[in-house]
Structure formats: C-alpha cells, structure tokens
Amino acid sequence: MPAAHPAHWPWPTLMVQGCTSDAGKSTVVAALCRLLARRGLRVAPFKPQNMALNSAVTADGGEIGRAQALQALAAGVAPHSDMNPVLLKPSSDTGAQIIIQGRVRADMDARDYHHYKSTAMLAVLDSYRRLQHGYDAVVVEGAGSPAEINLRDRDIANMGFAEAVDCPVILVADIDRGGVFAHLLGTLDCLSQSERDRIIGFVINRFRGDIGLLQGGLDWLEARTGKPVLAVLPYLHGLQLDAEDSIQQQQQRGSFDIVVPVLPRISNHTDFDALRAHPQVNLHFVGPDAPKPPADLVILPGSKHTRADLAFLQQQGWPQYLQRHLRYGGKVLGICGGYQMLGRQVHDPLGVEGSAGSSTGLGLLAIDTTLAADKTLRQRHGQCAFAAAEVSGYEIHMGISHGPDCARPALLLAGEADGAISSDGQVMGSYLHGLFDHPAAGAALLRWAGLDNAVSVDLAALREASIERLADACETLYQRLSTLPHGRPFQQQQ
Numbered sequence: 001m002p003a004a005h006p007a008h009w010p011w012p013t014l015m016v017q018g019c020t021s022d023a024g025k026s027t028v029v030a031a032l033c034r035l036l037a038r039r040g041l042r043v044a045p046f047k048p049q050n051m052a053l054n055s056a057v058t059a060d061g062g063e064i065g066r067a068q069a070l071q072a073l074a075a076g077v078a079p080h081s082d083m084n085p086v087l088l089k090p091s092s093d094t095g096a097q098i099i100i101q102g103r104v105r106a107d108m109d110a111r112d113y114h115h116y117k118s119t120a121m122l123a124v125l126d127s128y129r130r131l132q133h134g135y136d137a138v139v140v141e142g143a144g145s146p147a148e149i150n151l152r153d154r155d156i157a158n159m160g161f162a163e164a165v166d167c168p169v170i171l172v173a174d175i176d177r178g179g180v181f182a183h184l185l186g187t188l189d190c191l192s193q194s195e196r197d198r199i200i201g202f203v204i205n206r207f208r209g210d211i212g213l214l215q216g217g218l219d220w221l222e223a224r225t226g227k228p229v230l231a232v233l234p235y236l237h238g239l240q241l242d243a244e245d246s247i248q249q250q251q252q253r254g255s256f257d258i259v260v261p262v263l264p265r266i267s268n269h270t271d272f273d274a275l276r277a278h279p280q281v282n283l284h285f286v287g288p289d290a291p292k293p294p295a296d297l298v299i300l301p302g303s304k305h306t307r308a309d310l311a312f313l314q315q316q317g318w319p320q321y322l323q324r325h326l327r328y329g330g331k332v333l334g335i336c337g338g339y340q341m342l343g344r345q346v347h348d349p350l351g352v353e354g355s356a357g358s359s360t361g362l363g364l365l366a367i368d369t370t371l372a373a374d375k376t377l378r379q380r381h382g383q384c385a386f387a388a389a390e391v392s393g394y395e396i397h398m399g400i401s402h403g404p405d406c407a408r409p410a411l412l413l414a415g416e417a418d419g420a421i422s423s424d425g426q427v428m429g430s431y432l433h434g435l436f437d438h439p440a441a442g443a444a445l446l447r448w449a450g451l452d453n454a455v456s457v458d459l460a461a462l463r464e465a466s467i468e469r470l471a472d473a474c475e476t477l478y479q480r481l482s483t484l485p486h487g488r489p490f491q492q493q494q
C-alpha cells in the first residue's frame, strides 16, 4: 500500500507535457523526482511512450529510455521497465523496433504501429498501475507536444494517457527559442475542453534576462487563459545530464582530438558524455558531408542499423580517412554497432535490421558478426584486458561476433571475454556501452589511445551535481505546486 501523501504534495500523479520537443519536460520531471525524494517521498518517473535510440538497461534486465533511467536516479530508486513501458527505436524513417515493458515485441512501420497503439495502451496502463501502487507519487512525462491533432486518435503519450488515468498536467514551454506565449496559447487552442481543463498551470523554461520585463507577458497570459504561470525556470548552463535525442555539440576544449562520425541511426550517443566533460579532450562529432578533422582517436559509435550505417560510412569516405589515420599511428575504437562495422562481414540472415543479407565491413578487425533474433540486454562489470582498470557498462545488441582477433579481447566481464584488439594494437572494439563512464576505464582507454597523462572524470559525480543544481533551480515550482489551491477546473481524483 502506498504511504499516506504528505499534505504538502497534493498530486499523487502529475503529468508534465511540453509545447514542443526539447521544451525541458525530461529535466522538469527529473527535478520534481529529486525534490520529492528529498522530502522522503518514494517517487517514480514514468513515460508512457518514448521514441529514442538512447536507451538504458534496467535492474530487471529490460530496456527503457535513458531519460527515465536518469529520472530514477534523481528519485533515488532503481530504474525499472515499468517506468517506460513503450519504447520505439526507429531503424528507418518509417519503421521502428517496438519495445514493450522492456522487451522487443516487434518491428513495425508507422501505420501498423498506429493500429497497435490500443494494445500498447494496455501495457502502459498495466505498468502505470503497478507504479501507482508501489510509490507515493508518480511524475509522468509526455512526448513531443499534445497538440499533434493528427495523432490525437489513439494517443497514448500525452493527453490520451492523461484522460485515461484522469491526472493533472503542467505545460512546459521553452522561452529561449522565442514565441513562448504563442506556443502556450496555440497548444491550449488545439486541445479539447476536457484536456484544457486538466492543465493546472504553465512552466516557462530556460529564461535568461530581466524578469521584470517578462512580468507583463505573464500577467497577460494568466488573464487570457485563467491559468497560473507556476514557475519561470532559469537557463542552466553546463548540466551533465543524459540527452534523450539530440546530440549536444557543446564540449570543453582540450588537446586530445577525438572524432566521432554521426551515423544516421547512431544509438547510445550518451557513451560520449564522459568525453564531452573531459578537460583534456576535444570531441568532434562529424555529420554528413562535413570535413573530417585530424584525430588522435576515432570512435565509431553504436548503431540501430549496422549495415545501413556501414554503407553510410563507406559512401562518406570514412574508410580512406581511417586508413590514413592508422598510417599516421592513430587509434580506432568501435562500440557495439561500430565494433561490428570494424570487422570483415556483417550478416543479417533474418533481416532483423531491414532487408536480409550480408555487408562487407571495414576490415580493420578480423571478426565477423551475425545479427540474431534474440536481443542481449545486460548490465556488466569487469576489467579492461589491456590495462589494470575496472570497467562497467551495459550491452544492448542483436549481433554476435567471432573471429581471430577475439583472441585478444578488449574487456573481461565476469570471466567472459568481450570485444577484440587488432594484432598491431591500433584498433579495438567492444560491445560495452558506457565504457568511458567508469573513471578508471575512461582514463585507461584514453591512455591506450595515446593520452599518456589522462586524468579521470567521474561522470556519476558530475551527473549527481547537475541533478542537485537542477532541483535547486526548481524549488519554486515545487513550492507553488504544493500550495496550489484545489477547486480549479481540474478536480483531483484518487
């Protein structure tokens, strides 16, 4: 049974929706999770449906969006597959792998998924009820914007969910991109009366400037809509939080150059967060048709569609760049899909990532990969094989790789060998995501790559400091929500 709700938190379930993608929903949910946890509440984050290639492995061996794993960290609870019961991992512009309650259910195109949504909703409600019973409070994150009227029919991600469980909603808008009043009013205008009624207030995010100049606009908005502005949150620079979708180009400038090609189906680009935060590293993400700068280390990232992204690398001239880089003594590291691409062949006999067939790899490691029907999902801990350093991370892949270079593994994880190192020691591949996150492994990998005096960066500590800073910045939102009078159009339901 849930504990009694302290009088100051009147919202057993509260949903955070945004006027746009990237309005700041994930961070507001993370902040509320931390603020409630600080007051001793057991709080769970929840996102009914997430579309992202950045996923995390949960304690129960499932797969959820990374943002929910971060929010669970903020809440001080273990991430669980119920926290994101529907995860869509796009493998092409029209198709996606559908993960239900942490496990692969099917591959579907957008039209089939639209029909499948009523079935997906059953999983959403099932997971939500479990969280509702197990926790004092559930903070729910919407997806994109609730104003996508073409998707309203069968919506499970925004108002469709809020209406189904009859919960209140706060609406977040990003003032930094401009048009904040139009975004808020326009969103309200696209909603039905009952949907509008459940919005208990607005949050204006990423404000910088003179609040005095904003006040007139806030007064106008409140008078026009009859709804309060619950908080104006500041623009916070330099937060070390896992980004869900977009790759943040921002980085610190060091002397050690690392180049990462941005693959069209890049997955788990949070693998690079520790490098982005590293004071000695200059991290370059190189997009399509962009110039390729010289590097000390080139890292091929994970991919949701290894063969298609391999073809992209070939078409973009990366094999020639890599050959030259190796001739000059540079190092190359491949993570998961990137590791597979470094090998001789990638076979997909069942067509698990598009059409069945085989592709010739970059041939920099003597390994071959076959994509299998079963997905490997596990958290791992062990040692680097090339240095005395601990490592931890997680695996998310369909592929299995074998070959002569596996005799020189990259890592030893619970007694099992992982990955491969080329005979000349210049090329390394591993299935482990998050391998730079462990301070010891991150420094050891940089040393292997040629940065002799590599220092270690503790990403977990940076993340924790960011969550604390974020929560402090949202204290006024918490205060306002906890004292918000009832008797608004939204009637609180238990």
Ligand SMILES: NC(=O)CC[C@H](N)C(=O)O
Pocket: 267, 268, 301, 302, 303, 304, 305, 306, 335, 336, 337, 338, 353, 371, 396, 397, 398, 399, 400
């Ligand atoms: N996360 C990844 O890079 C996955 C690699 C590849 N798509 C596989 O499933 O095996």
